[in-house]
Structures are given as C-alpha cells and as structure tokens.
Amino acid sequence: MSTKNKILDAAEVLFADKGFNGTSLREITSQAEVNLAAVNYHFGSKKELIKAVMSRYMNELAPLLESALGELCIDEAKPSLIEVFSAFIEPLLHLNTFKNNGTSTFLQLLGRGYTDSQGFLRWFLTTQYPNVFDNFTAAVHKAYPELSAEEMFWRLHFTMGTIVFTMSSSDALIDIALNDFDREVDIAGVIKQVIPYVAAGVAAPIVR
C-alpha cells in the first residue's frame, strides 16, 4: 500500500471524527505510520490533502448519483419525493463496499466541510460537481412542481442540514439507540429513518 493512500486513509477517519481544524498533520502521519514530511511531499499542503480526501469519495459517488437522479428525470412517470430521496440510498451505501464505513465517513466529512473552514469545501463541491446538484433539483421539481425555486432552495438547504448534521453525529446516535432503546441500527438504518422525515419536510404545505 502506497504512502499516499496510507495518508488518505488515516486522514479521512481523523477528519471525520475531529474536523479539519481539529486534526493535525502530526496525528495523521503517526496514525498512518509515515513520516511527517510525506504529507507535504505528496500533497503540497494540508488544504490540498483535504481536497484529495473529498475528491476520492466524490469521484466514486458523483457518477452513480448523477445517473440515479438523471433516470428519474428522463422517466415519463412523475416520481414521488420519497423516490427522489431514495435515489441516494444505493449510491451512498455503495461507498461501504468501496471502503470500510465509507458511507458514514463520507457523510461525516461532508458535515465537517460545511461548518469547518468557512465554506471553502462547499465552494469546492458545488463548482467541481455541479451536475449532481442540477439533477437533484430537477428531480425534486418534477416530483413537486408547485414548489417555487425559492421555496425549493430553502427546503433543499434544510434537507442538506438534516442529513449532514445527522450523519456527523451518527456514531453518537447509534450508541443512544442501542443503550436507550435496545435497538441495533447501522448507517443504512439511520438513512431509512431520515428519508421519511426529509421527504415530508420538503412536501410540507407552502407558506407565504
């Protein structure tokens, strides 16, 4: 296994757990059992390492999401909102076969990216992977055409918040579900719980 990948593997776990700001290069390199200088040799800077960590996931995820959402748009039938959100399940769970705990790690990273680092990651994702966002809004529009662009903007942002925040604390949630309710859930279980919630939220009556 190459040094570069050892660094990426160690970095993504630490970043997901403690945030980008909260993780030092020293922690990463000692976890990866490589030399401190290797990060700067292979990636140039910490910021570039963060981008590389996110890109590795996005390059795996983006084509799957694009086609799953794209299909809903091409289809003649009008999809339900539940169907639109369910289109995320398979691509997201595919990340678990790509890496151990991949789904959970990726969603936690996404959450970190929105709150750490004052939005630079949001910029990175929306500019580097615009098709995912476009296909998603197109699918939601087809499912719920009465929703104006502005209302859609608000509700999709709320949805993003729900998902990202939930996933960034999914480890704690899974613990609580086990201890307080004697229920064993995994990341797929959390996703199944959250989809009816966000679908109902997006479908809420329109307010003015």
Add this chain to the structure above:
Amino acid sequence: MSTKNKILDAAEVLFADKGFNGTSLREITSQAEVNLAAVNYHFGSKKELIKAVMSRYMNELAPLLESALGELCIDEAKPSLIEVFSAFIEPLLHLNTFKNNGTSTFLQLLGRGYTDSQGFLRWFLTTQYPNVFDNFTAAVHKAYPELSAEEMFWRLHFTMGTIVFTMSSSDALIDIALNDFDREVDIAGVIKQVIPYVAAGVAAPIVR
C-alpha cells in the same frame, strides 16, 4: 463597560463566525481591545470562557422556553406540532432585544457547540438545562402521542440538526435569498420558513 463584558461580546461574535477551535484568545482580546491576559484573569481558561458565553444566552432563554413549552403541557387542548415549534419563536426572537443579532448569534453558537469540541457543549447544555428538553419532549408527545419514544428521539434529533445547521449558515442563506430571489429575509423570516418543514418532518408517517 466592564472588561469581562467586552470579552464576552467579542468572543460570542467570533465563536459564532469561526467556531471555538477556529478562534484564538488573541483575536478575541484584540477585537475587545483588552489585554490578552485578561481572559485568563476573568475566566480562567478558554473552555470556561466558552461556557460563560453560552450561559449568558441560556440563562436568558431557558426560563422563557420552559414556560412557553410548559403552558402547552398544562393546557387541556391538544396542541398541534406547529404550535409546539412555534413556542420557540418568541423566546428566540427575544434574544434580539437582549443583544444585537442575538437570535442569530445564539443559534450559530449552538451549531458550533454540536460539531466543534466533540460534544462537550452538548453535555453541558443537557446537564445544565434539562427542564427545557423535558418540557419539549412532553409537548411533542402530547401533540403526537402515537410517536414512540424511539421515533421521537430520531425525529427530534433530525429537527435539532435542521435548525442548528440552518442557523449556522443563516448569513449565507440570507445573502443567497437576496441575490438569487430578490427577497429580503431576516432571521425571523428564516425561522418562519423552517417551522413548517420541521413540523411536517416530525409528523411524517411512521416507518418500521
């Protein structure tokens, strides 16, 4: 104005904007125009300063929230979920009279507390202000008794995520609403948008 308050005022704005980890004591003291050593003299440590910033808001907010939610529980009539969530509006907006931009700042701080600092603030709030949480779950239970304790746990967490995440990026959202949709919204407008969303989410059909 006392040094202590100058520090608190500067700290809360910086903490809300850049997170607890992302803000140094030097930034705080130079913004507050006081000496660096004053923080440790008045608060003992950075962690205690964070607690003091949050306590100043919570001590203002908690009694209002407790009584607004408590009333719903005492009332004979069964409240709707919209009513339960609307009980937050007045107490939260009251923070705007207590401090400039108080509502927005407080909710941003809350968001930071959940993601920065690995949950120490969550522990602090749930242990220091348990009545707020108890009254809230009691009110939701009264409005929607079919929801089991476990489902309530999930949905309240999703709600918390939606609110907190939305508010921690509310400045960006308000900008986008103005630029892309030519709509002027303030923090009260954001709250009014989000309430139907979370109420519908909590009221979603039960899944098993």
Add this chain to the structure above:
DNA sequence: GTCTATAACTAGATAGAC
C-alpha cells in the same frame, strides 16, 4: 485589575542528507 514579558507548547511547512 491591568499590563509586559515570557514560558511551554503545538501548528504547518521546508531544507538538505540519504
């Protein structure tokens, strides 16, 4: 209470030997 000075430590980044 407030200040200067500084201790004690950690951060990201790099030069240069191998």
Add this chain to the structure above:
DNA sequence: GTCTATCTAGTTATAGAC
C-alpha cells in the same frame, strides 16, 4: 521517496511589576 532536523509562527497560559 523518505528521513531528520529545524524554522517560523501561532497557540494557551502564567509570573510578576505596576
């Protein structure tokens, strides 16, 4: 490509003069 050693700059925290 990988290592050690080190640089520069930042951090929190404190001792001690005023």
